[in-house]
Amino acid sequence: MTTPEAEKPKTAEATPAAVFVRPEIMTKRSDFLAAAQGRRMALAGFHLQARFRDDGSDAVRVGFTCSKKVGNAVARNRAKRRLREIARLVLPTCARPGWDYVLVGRRDATAAADFAQMQSDLKAALGKIHK
RNA sequence: GCGGAUGGCUGGAUGACCGCGGGCCCUUCGGGGCGCGAGGAAAGUCCGGACUCCAAGAAGGCAAGGGUGCCGGGUAACGCCCGGCGGGGGCAACCCCAGGGAAAGCGCCACAGAGAUCAGACGGCCGUGCUUGCACGGUCACGGUGAAAAGGUGGGGUAAGAGCCCACCGCGGGACUGGUAACAGGACCGGCAAGGCAAGCCCCACCCGGAGCAAUGCCGAAUAGGGGCCUCGCGCGGGCGUGAUCGGAGCGGCAACGCGCCCGAUAUCCCCGCAAGGACGCCUGAACCCGAGAGGCCCGGGUUGGCAGCUGGAGGCGCGGUGGUAACAUCGCGCCUAGACGAAUGGUCAUCCAAGGGGGCAACCCCGGGACAGAAUCCGGCUUACAGGCCAUCCGCGCAA
Numbered sequence: 001m002t003t004p005e006a007e008k009p010k011t012a013e014a015t016p017a018a019v020f021v022r023p024e025i026m027t028k029r030s031d032f033l034a035a036a037q038g039r040r041m042a043l044a045g046f047h048l049q050a051r052f053r054d055d056g057s058d059a060v061r062v063g064f065t066c067s068k069k070v071g072n073a074v075a076r077n078r079a080k081r082r083l084r085e086i087a088r089l090v091l092p093t094c095a096r097p098g099w100d101y102v103l104v105g106r107r108d109a110t111a112a113a114d115f116a117q118m119q120s121d122l123k124a125a126l127g128k129i130h131k
Numbered sequence: 132g133c134g135g136a137u138g139g140c141u142g143g144a145u146g147a148c149c150g151c152g153g154g155c156c157c158u159u160c161g162g163g164g165c166g167c168g169a170g171g172a173a174a175g176u177c178c179g180g181a182c183u184c185c186a187a188g189a190a191g192g193c194a195a196g197g198g199u200g201c202c203g204g205g206u207a208a209c210g211c212c213c214g215g216c217g218g219g220g221g222c223a224a225c226c227c228c229a230g231g232g233a234a235a236g237c238g239c240c241a242c243a244g245a246g247a248u249c250a251g252a253c254g255g256c257c258g259u260g261c262u263u264g265c266a267c268g269g270u271c272a273c274g275g276u277g278a279a280a281a282g283g284u285g286g287g288g289u290a291a292g293a294g295c296c297c298a299c300c301g302c303g304g305g306a307c308u309g310g311u312a313a314c315a316g317g318a319c320c321g322g323c324a325a326g327g328c329a330a331g332c333c334c335c336a337c338c339c340g341g342a343g344c345a346a347u348g349c350c351g352a353a354u355a356g357g358g359g360c361c362u363c364g365c366g367c368g369g370g371c372g373u374g375a376u377c378g379g380a381g382c383g384g385c386a387a388c389g390c391g392c393c394c395g396a397u398a399u400c401c402c403c404g405c406a407a408g409g410a411c412g413c414c415u416g417a418a419c420c421c422g423a424g425a426g427g428c429c430c431g432g433g434u435u436g437g438c439a440g441c442u443g444g445a446g447g448c449g450c451g452g453u454g455g456u457a458a459c460a461u462c463g464c465g466c467c468u469a470g471a472c473g474a475a476u477g478g479u480c481a482u483c484c485a486a487g488g489g490g491g492c493a494a495c496c497c498c499g500g501g502a503c504a505g506a507a508u509c510c511g512g513c514u515u516a517c518a519g520g521c522c523a524u525c526c527g528c529g530c531a532a
Contacts (some may be wrong), residue, residue, distance in 0.1 A: 025473080032473080063473070064473080065473085072174095072504075072505090073174090073504080073505050074503095074504055074505055076505095077477095077505060078477095080473095081151095081477055081478070082477095082478070084150095084151085084477085084478085085149090085150075085477075085478045085479085086478090088149090088150070088151095088478090089149090089478090115478075115479060116479090
């Protein structure tokens with residue numbers, strides 16, 4: 001399952017902290033609760049929560065939260081899919097090993113925000129939250 | 132053409148790049164290829180089932196509780212569907228109805244009014260008496276109140292009136308006729324009986340055991356470090372004597388409860404050469420597991436992971452035939468269409484298409500943007516939400532012929 005997608009690292013040297021590993025998907029409720037106790041940052045299209053697990057593992061894990069506050073089932077699914085897509089595009093180059101990240105959807109904003117803007121927001125936010 | 136009624140369909144299209152979840156095939160285990168992947172409501176979880184477990188021999192009866200409620204048919208079943216009946220609405224097509232019982236019983240019916248279910252005499256009318264405007268009696272044709280005042284119209288009749296009598300209408304009963312039935316018609320009889328609410332309780336008929344896929348089965352993990360008492364076996368094995376049972380004090384345990392050095396009391400005598408410690412194994416057998424034979428009760432503690440169930444079914448769809456007014460049944464041929472579990476079915480971009488807005492005589496141009504909504508064991512229904520578009524049949528009006 002953990003398949004290193006290390007093909008053609010064009011910009012790998014520019015960000016030494018990057019890991020070219022597909023993030024694992026978090027499924028345990030306790031992991032989500034722990035991440036919510038970590039660092040958090042609010043952005044236009046979503047919220048970002050992050051936590052350094054400090055358990056010796058280098059794995060990067062990511063989870064998505066879209067509660068009923070986001071809307072009905074259709075709205076929640078759409079928000080989660082867009083979050084999943086920007087995570088898929090951004091995390092392999094900007095995540096740090098050993099960290100958990102949780103992206104939280106916001107009502108209307110997550111579905112309506114500009115997709116390119118959300119990608120760059122996530123990159124910038126990851127840079128800040130690691131400090 | 133305008134307005135309306137009913138039934139049904141659709142509910143963005145194409146392409147590019149990057150992805151996701153199952154399946155099948157190949158693999159040098161890095162991966163690669165092929166194909167499939169949301170809805171008419173997937174929704175609400177309101178009914179009915181399939182399936183699984185539990186309980187109870189099967190099945191039935193009774194009680195409680197719940198549901199259904201014109202008749203006939205359809206269906207696996209239904210509170211669903213179809214066809215009728217009755218009542219109501221509409222010019223009509225057509226639509227709506229919680230539509231059993233009010234002579235089993237209880238309860239309720241405000242206000243107004245003289246009187247509201249044992250009906251009733253306020254005014255008025257009539258009679259008698261006298262103190263000439265009052266008393267007693269008769270009367271509901273008239274007035275007034277009300278949703279409703281013991282049917283309506285006309286005539287006779289009377290002191291005045293009244294189904295008091297008569298005709299017609301209405302009402303009640305009803306032989307008989309038609310219909311499977313609901314029901315419809317109705318000779319004839321009765322001067323005419325007392326209302327409504329059963330979505331207030333209730334009565335009657337019929338239906339319903341409980342829990343649900345987090346069902347259920349298998350395998351792990353974890354806690355504990357092998358908890359206690361009572362009852363009952365089978366095979367192998369073979370029988371404890373410093374023993375057994377009861378009581379006391381004592382000791383142990385969070386507890387349920389246990390232990391047996393010591394003391395006292397009581398009854399009994401099976402087996403035995405040794406191994407011998409009452410250990411081990413098997414059968415039967417769980418409503419989560421530890422739990423190790425089974426069952427019951429109690430004490431303490433622990434898990435929420437994997438696989439199966441999981442999608443082929445009272446199947447669906449298309450075409451055609453047969454029976455039926457129809458729902459539907461049945462036959463033939465062909466095709467097969469999601470199975471996830473923090474839960475895939477997507478992200479971005481481009482070009483079109485329809486609704487909407489603006490400009491223009493027009494062709495056309497610009498803006499703009501996609502209804503309700505996301506499977507979770509599976510079916511049959513119902514209900515609710517839904518931008519816009521399309522089709523068929525029918526009705527009314529108008530115009531033309």
